Structure formats: structure tokens, C-alpha cells
Amino acid sequence: MTIDALAAATGWLLFMAVVLICGSVAARAAVAPGSHGLVEDVWLERQTAAPGLAGAVLMPLALAAVFFRQLREFRDPFAPWSEDVSLLLSSSWGTAFKLAVAAAAVALAAMVVARRGRALGWWLAGGAATVLAVFPGLTGHASGGDVPTWLTVPADALHVLAAGAWMGGLATVLWIESAWRCRERDGSSLLPTLVPAFSRLAQLSVVILVLTGTLATWFHLPALTDLWRTDYGRTLSLKLVLVAVVLALGGINWKRLSPRLAEAEGSRAMRRAATLELVLGTLVLLVTAILVRTSPTGH
Numbered sequence: 505m506t507i508d509a510l511a512a513a514t515g516w517l518l519f520m521a522v523v524l525i526c527g528s529v530a531a532r533a534a535v536a537p538g539s540h541g542l543v544e545d546v547w548l549e550r551q552t553a554a555p556g557l558a559g560a561v562l563m564p565l566a567l568a569a570v571f572f573r574q575l576r577e578f579r580d581p582f583a584p585w586s587e588d589v590s591l592l593l594s595s596s597w598g599t600a601f602k603l604a605v606a607a608a609a610v611a612l613a614a615m616v617v618a619r620r621g622r623a624l625g626w627w628l629a630g631g632a633a634t635v636l637a638v639f640p641g642l643t644g645h646a647s648g649g650d651v652p653t654w655l656t657v658p659a660d661a662l663h664v665l666a667a668g669a670w671m672g673g674l675a676t677v678l679w680i681e682s683a684w685r686c687r688e689r690d691g692s693s694l695l696p697t698l699v700p701a702f703s704r705l706a707q708l709s710v711v712i713l714v715l716t717g718t719l720a721t722w723f724h725l726p727a728l729t730d731l732w733r734t735d736y737g738r739t740l741s742l743k744l745v746l747v748a749v750v751l752a753l754g755g756i757n758w759k760r761l762s763p764r765l766a767e768a769e770g771s772r773a774m775r776r777a778a779t780l781e782l783v784l785g786t787l788v789l790l791v792t793a794i795l796v797r798t799s800p801t802g803h
């Protein structure tokens with residue numbers, strides 16, 4: 505199997521940006537409210553929006569990289585560049601791409617507003633995150649050939665939103681915690697407040713990921729034996745092994761470390777374990793970026 509490194513890198517960049525934006529919004533909705541009263545609202549809003557703002561800054565770069573990758577694959581070497589660009593933009597891929605560019609612009613402006621604690625910013629960021637979560641499905645296997653797109657495209661968007669809520673939410677929790685520790689320098693931690701709310705969000709996300717992931721596997725994997733016979737199946741198997749490790753790690757951390765969060769050693773161990781969970785989640789996104797560029801039928 506040959507891996508197109510540029511395709512994998514651009515896909516990964518795109519997933520990282522979407523995940524950060526979705527995670528920030530999900531954390532604002534489900535996790536941060538528990539901390540009101542403990543810290544000033546303005547500080548909390550600014551920290552919760554920081555990973556989303558990073559994702560929104562990354563997004564135009566990711567979309568530019570995706571555009572040039574697509575152009576490179578599509579282009580006729582004998583036609584002028586400008587002709588290829590306008591042809592590409594007038595295709596259905598181009599329509600989805602233009603929608604994503606508009607959503608990226610809204611996400612960036614919305615995160616700047618949300619950072620100042622304005623609810624409107626969060627609502628706009630939520631809408632932009634949803635559109636950006638639909639983009640991979642509109643331009644990938646979920647809208648290809650023989651699949652019922654009325655089902656696969658929304659399911660794919662839900663899959664991406666849930667991946668964002670889980671991994672991006674985790675990144676946001678870790679960011680808030682490290683910002684708090686840098687500011688206070690007294691060894692205190694916000695994890696006893698943040699983790700219980702995040703665990704509920706993570707559990708819901710995992711259920712959605714498993715359901716929508718199984719549905720995508722059903723539609724994209726012609727036979728179960730392809731899991732070890734085809735490049736697509738082997739890449740999916742690698743992803744599933746990594747997902748199982750992340751899930752086991754997340755489950756063990758939650759069970760073993762949650763009751764000990766009030767102790768300094770307990771929250772230190774949770775920080776380490778959650779960071780490892782996040783690194784592995786990033787690897788899952790990298791393997792997924794390769795998966796979505798591999799043909800399910802081997803052609």
C-alpha cells in the first residue's frame with residue numbers, strides 16, 4: 505500500500521481544525537458552565553474559546569491545502585491553471601468547498617466574539633462548526649457511488665461532530681486546566697469540576713461514534729473479511745485498534761482516577777492520562793485521514 509503523504513497531511517490538518525472548533529463549542533455548552541462561580545466568567549470564556557480560535561486560524565490553511573491537493577489530482581496538465589480552478593469551483597466539490605470557506609470565515613469571526621463572552625459568538629461558532637463537520641462527508645466516501653447519501657452524509661457529519669466533542673472537548677478541558685495552573689500557581693486544579701461534566705459529554709460522543717462508525721463500515725466495507733484483505737480494511741482495522749486503546753484508556757482513567765481528583769496526586773495522574781488519550785486521539789485522526797483517501801473497493 506502506498507500512502508500519499510500530502511493527502512494524509514492535508515486531511516489530518518482539516519480534521520484537527522474541525523475537531524478543535526467543535527470541541528470548543530461543545531465544552532462551552534457542556535463543560536464550562538460548571539465552573540461559573542469558581543472563576544471569573546470573562547477568563548473562562550476566553551480560555552474555552554482559545555482552542556476553537558486556534559482551530560479557526562488553522563482552518564483557512566487546511567482548506568487551502570485541501571484545495572491545492574484536489575486541484576493537483578483533478579488538473580489537466582495541458583490546460584491553463586485558471587481554467588482548471590474555475591472548472592473545479594463550478595463542480596459539486598467546488599460548491600461544498602465554497603460553503604466550507606464561508607463557514608471558516610464565520611467560525612473565525614465568531615470565535616473572536618465568543619472570546620469576549622458574547623453568546624452570539626458561540627451560537628455562530630456552533631453553526632459554522634456544523635457546516636464544517638458536513639464538509640468531509642460531502643467531498644468523501646459518504647457521498648460517493650452506491651451509498652444512500654440521505655443517510656450517509658448526515659451520519660458522517662454526526663460522526664465528525666462527536667469526534668470533535670470528544671477529542672476537541674478533551675483538548676479544551678486540558679487547555680483550561682493548564683491556563684488555570686499557570687495563573688494560580690498554588691497547585692489547585694479545576695479538574696474536579698471539569699471532568700464529571702466532560703465525562704458525560706465524552707460518553708455520549710462515544711455512543712454516537714460507535715453507531716455512526718458502524719454504519720459507515722457497513723456501507724463502505726463490502727465484506728467483513730476485507731478487514732484484513734484490502735488496504736481499506738487494514739487501515740480501518742488499525743483505526744479500530746487505536747480507538748479500542750483510547751476507549752480503554754478513557755474508561756480506566758474515568759473509573760480509577762475520577763474518585764481521586766480532589767487529591768493533588770489524583771489530578772496530576774488524570775492530567776497525564778488525559779494527555780496520552782489526546783495524543784492517541786490525534787493518531788486516530790491521522791489514520792482516518794489515510795482511510796478516507798483509500799478506495800474501499802481497492803480501485
Ligand code: HEM
Pocket residue numbers: 519640641642644645646660663664667671713714716717718720721724740744747785788789792795796
Ligand atoms: C467504533 C468506532 C469507530 C468506527 C467503527 C469508525 C469508522 C469510521 C469509518 C468507516 C469512517 C468512514 C471513512 C471513509 O469515508 O471511508 C470514519 C470516518 C471518520 N472517523 Fe471514525 N470510526 C470510529 C471512531 C472514531 C473516533 C474515535 C474518531 C475520532 C477520534 C473518529 C473520527 C473520524 C473522522 C474525523 C472521520 C472522517 C469523516 C469523513 O472524512 O467524512 N472515528 N470512521
